[in-house]
Structure formats: structure tokens, C-alpha cells
Amino acid sequence: MTAEGIVLVTGGSRGIGAATATLLAEQGRRVVVTDIAPEPLAGTQVILWPAPFDVANESAVVSGIADIETAHGPITGLVNAAGVFGKMHRIERVRMDQWDREVNIDLRGTFLVARSAGVKMAERRHGAIVNVASVAGMTSGPIHAYTAAKAGVIQITQTLAAEWGRSGVRVNAVSPGFTRTVALEAGIASGALNRKWLESPTAMNRLVEPIEVAQAIAWLLSPMSSGVTGINLPVDAGYIAGTTWAAYGGLPDAPGA
Numbered sequence: 584m585t586a587e588g589i590v591l592v593t594g595g596s597r598g599i600g601a602a603t604a605t606l607l608a609e610q611g612r613r614v615v616v617t618d619i620a621p622e623p624l625a626g627t628q629v630i631l632w633p634a635p636f637d638v639a640n641e642s643a644v645v646s647g648i649a650d651i652e653t654a655h656g657p658i659t660g661l662v663n664a665a666g667v668f669g670k671m672h673r674i675e676r677v678r679m680d681q682w683d684r685e686v687n688i689d690l691r692g693t694f695l696v697a698r699s700a701g702v703k704m705a706e707r708r709h710g711a712i713v714n715v716a717s718v719a720g721m722t723s724g725p726i727h728a729y730t731a732a733k734a735g736v737i738q739i740t741q742t743l744a745a746e747w748g749r750s751g752v753r754v755n756a757v758s759p760g761f762t763r764t765v766a767l768e769a770g771i772a773s774g775a776l777n778r779k780w781l782e783s784p785t786a787m788n789r790l791v792e793p794i795e796v797a798q799a800i801a802w803l804l805s806p807m808s809s810g811v812t813g814i815n816l817p818v819d820a821g822y823i824a825g826t827t828w829a830a831y832g833g834l835p836d837a838p839g840a
């Protein structure tokens with residue numbers, strides 16, 4: 584697949600962003616990644632924006648988007664993958680500086696980058712944006728700021744889809760379930776998360792692989808989804824479908840298992 588212009592992937596040096604940038608480059612797209620801690624993606628054609636790019640810093644986002652377009656051409660695809668996980672706490676112990684950090688990066692940062700790139704896309708009447716939300720934004724959990732921020736990402740995805748629908752810009756979200764990135768593996772290794780508790784509520788009894796989220800994002804960026812805008816697509820190995828079955832005694836095993 585070829586398309587004019589570049590795809591910008593924020594938070595593209597690691598995890599879901601890195602998997603997405605790598606896949607899009609393999610599909611023939613010209614991809615630029617930014618990150619607050621930029622690292623090249625070895626063995627790929629992905630272009631690294633070498634300066635640290637903090638999605639929560641308004642002036643840096645505005646000037647960074649302009650500089651990237653000057654250097655590499657118009658942004659016709661945007662993947663907002665930069666994000667931080669929520670800290671797990673009892674409600675009495677939620678620190679408001681931590682709340683502000685999660686909301687600033689995960690929600691405000693997504694809006695800032697989407698606005699900076701999307702206004703230009705709308706002027707050019709062409710573009711597609713995919714925001715990385717989370718199943719956490721569709722459910723509840725002891726990660727109070729993160730769930731609220733991700734619910735906000737799902738909401739602004741709809742608003743921006745309506746904002747730019749007549750200007751030829753599509754805006755969608757994906758909501759990964761627990762995805763086997765280095766960040767998640769670190770959470771399991773530290774004991775903060777338990778692999779079995781993450782896997783067993785899902786219909787498919789497993790974690791999601793980063794490439795599986797990348798494939799959904801690539802579809803939403805591509806002309807294959809030309810009639811789709813404003814949606815939130817869970818990529819969750821059936822987490823949302825399966826999680827309520829605990830109330831009925833649990834999910835059935837495969838025949839003969």
C-alpha cells in the first residue's frame with residue numbers, strides 16, 4: 584500500500600507505537616516516530632525524530648508538528664500512541680500530582696497532538712487519525728485518573744470525527760486490552776500485576792500482542808476503512824466480552840481441554 588505524505592506515530596520508540604510504526608513501514612508508508620525518550624527502531628525504515636517530543640507540552644507540540652512537516656512532508660496519518668500507565672492505589676492514596684501527570688499525557692496530550700496535526704489535515708481535506716485509548720476507559724478499576732483519561736480519549740475521538748468529517752479527516756480509536764509490551768511485562772515482574780488475573784477474564788484466555796493492536800490501527804489508517812469514523816475498536820482478546828462471565832461461574836473451556 585502506498586499513500587502520499589507521512590504517518591506520525593507518537594510514543595513510537597517502544598511498545599504499541601513501535602509495533603505500529605514498524606508494521607506501517609513494512610506496508611510501504613513513510614513513517615516518522617516521536618517520543619519523549621527517542622530511540623531508533625533498529626532494522627526498519629522508520630524515521631526517528633531525534634529531539635525529545637513531549638505530547639503534554641503545548642508549545643513543543645505545536646512547533647514540533649510544524650518542524651516535522653517542514654522536514655518530512657505533510658502528515659496524512661497520525662497515531663497517538665504516547666501514554667503512561669495508571670498508578671494503582673486505594674482512593675485515599677491517589678496523589679493529585681500523579682492524577683495531573685496521567686491526564687496531561689494520556690488525554691490532554693492526545694488532544695494537543697490531534698489538534699495540531701488535524702487542523703492541517705482538515706485544511707488539506709485529507710487525513711486519518713487513530714488514538715490509542717484502552718479497555719480501562721470502558722470499564723472501572725483502581726487506576727482512577729487513567730480510566731477517566733482513557734474514557735476522555737474515546738469521547739474526544741467522536742468529537743474530532745464530527746469536527747472534521749466534512750473535511751475528509753477520519754478519527755478513530757482503538758482500545759487495547761492487556762497487551763504484552765515491555766511496560767506490561769515490567770508490571771508483572773514487579774508483582775503489581777498478576778498474569779493469570781489479566782488473562783483468565785478474557786474470552787481467549789490470553790494477553791494481546793502489540794502487533795495485533797498495530798494491525799487494527801493500520802486498518803483504521805488505511806483506505807480499507809474509508810467509511811469508518813468516530814468509532815472505538817476494542818482489541819482485547821475478548822476482555823470486555825468475557826469479564827462478566829465470572830458472575831455465572833466462569834468461561835467454558837474448549838471441548839476436550
Ligand SMILES: NC(=O)c1ccc[n+]([C@@H]2O[C@H](COP(=O)([O-])OP(=O)(O)OC[C@H]3O[C@@H](n4cnc5c(N)ncnc54)[C@H](O)[C@@H]3O)[C@@H](O)[C@H]2O)c1
Binds near residue numbers: 664667761764
Ligand atoms: N500495554 C497495554 O496493556 C495497554 C493497554 C491499553 C492501552 N495501552 C495504551 O497504549 C499506549 C502505548 O502503551 P505501551 O503499552 O506501548 O507503553 P510503552 O511504555 O511501551 O510505550 C509508551 C511510549 O510513550 C512514550 N511516552 C511516555 N510519555 C510521553 C510523553 N509525555 N510524550 C511523548 N511520549 C511519551 C514512552 O517513552 C514510550 O516509548 C498508551 O497510551 C497506553 O495507555 C496499553
